Amino acid sequence: FEDSIENRHFQVYLQPKIGLKSNLLEGAEALVRWNHPQRGIIFPSEFIPLFESNGKICRLDLYVFEEVCAAMERWKQAGLPLVPVSVNLSRQHFRDAGFLDTFAGIASRFSIPDNVLEFELTESIFFDNQQIRTVRQAIQEMHSMGFLCSLDDFGSGFSSLGLLKNLPIDVLKIDSLFFDEGPDRNKDMALVEGIIDMVKKFDIRTVAEGIESMDQVEYLKRIGCDYVQGYVFYRPMPQSDYEALLIQEC
Numbered sequence: 071f072e073d074s075i076e077n078r079h080f081q082v083y084l085q086p087k088i089g090l091k092s093n094l095l096e097g098a099e100a101l102v103r104w105n106h107p108q109r110g111i112i113f114p115s116e117f118i119p120l121f122e123s124n125g126k127i128c129r130l131d132l133y134v135f136e137e138v139c140a141a142m143e144r145w146k147q148a149g150l151p152l153v154p155v156s157v158n159l160s161r162q163h164f165r166d167a168g169f170l171d172t173f174a175g176i177a178s179r180f181s182i183p184d185n186v187l188e189f190e191l192t193e194s195i196f197f198d199n200q201q202i203r204t205v206r207q208a209i210q211e212m213h214s215m216g217f218l219c220s221l222d223d224f225g226s227g228f229s230s231l232g233l234l235k236n237l238p239i240d241v242l243k244i245d246s247l248f249f250d251e252g253p254d255r256n257k258d259m260a261l262v263e264g265i266i267d268m269v270k271k272f273d274i275r276t277v278a279e280g281i282e283s284m285d286q287v288e289y290l291k292r293i294g295c296d297y298v299q300g301y302v303f304y305r306p307m308p309q310s311d312y313e314a315l316l317i318q319e320c
């Protein structure tokens with residue numbers, strides 16, 4: 071791990087989020103890949119669980135965040151628009167009460183403006199009321215530091231409506247399992263429509279994850295979903311490809 075951090079074997083890919091009103095690229099998510107010198111490209115499902123259990127994940131998340139800040143600085147210098155980027159934040163950070171200061175320090179070193187960096191939290195971090203209070207305070211602190219916050223993989227685990235009430239999130243990412251076109255399709259559609267209607271009333275924007283067909287895109291447009299992230303538009307791509315896309319779109 072240390073060797074790979076030092077030698078920059080971890081690569082930050084970006085997957086565009088498309089705005090359903092504009093049909094334009096309006097954001098991206100940073101997703102890490104490990105370009106291992108012996109094993110080639112390794113996907114996060116193979117190493118994130120390990121780094122979650124040995125504590126290395128916090129260092130990796132900071133690395134990814136810094137790479138994103140550095141990329142944004144490059145885009146700014148190249149005259150490209152600062153399209154917002156989200157990064158995934160492991161639950162392990164919450165063990166350290168001051169963890170956000172480190173992130174804020176990096177963002178200010180690169181002079182990143184407010185409201186273009188977003189932290190994605192997975193709903194699985196929530197266990198008890200004390201933890202919900204901790205996360206609520208962290209989200210308030212994120213806002214005061216100029217960061218946005220989204221709730222990732224909503225619906226994949228123990229999603230609770232209480233979370234939507236208690237956490238002042240900006241964005242809800244609806245998990246791809248609602249879009250798998252399985253036998254429960256009617257229930258999936260009812261749930262997705264209900265979730266989108268409900269959170270609109272709290273001014274929370276919605277992202278549908280893992281969208282692979284244009285039929286799904288048309289449907290999501292009709293029911294008022296704000297953004298789509300999925301292979302139907304783009305797969306996660308290296309930063310150089312993403313930059314080419316930014317140039318082409320702007």
Ligand code: C2E
Nearest residue numbers: 101102113114134158159160280281282299300301302306
């Ligand atoms: P996630 O945050 O929910 O990211 C979305 C995952 O869905 C990504 O997988 C993405 O490549 C995949 N995806 C996007 N669109 C589609 C689609 O249309 N179809 C299908 N089948 N898949 C799609 P990826 O990149 O393998 O990442 C897996 C998970 O690993 C992420 O899920 C996230 O929880 C975690 N992860 C990735 N990078 C980081 C990181 O830097 N830090 C932390 N803590 N976790 C990370």
Ligand code: MG
Nearest residue numbers: 099158190222
């Ligand atoms: Mg995510």
Ligand code: MG
Nearest residue numbers: 222223243279
């Ligand atoms: Mg997700």
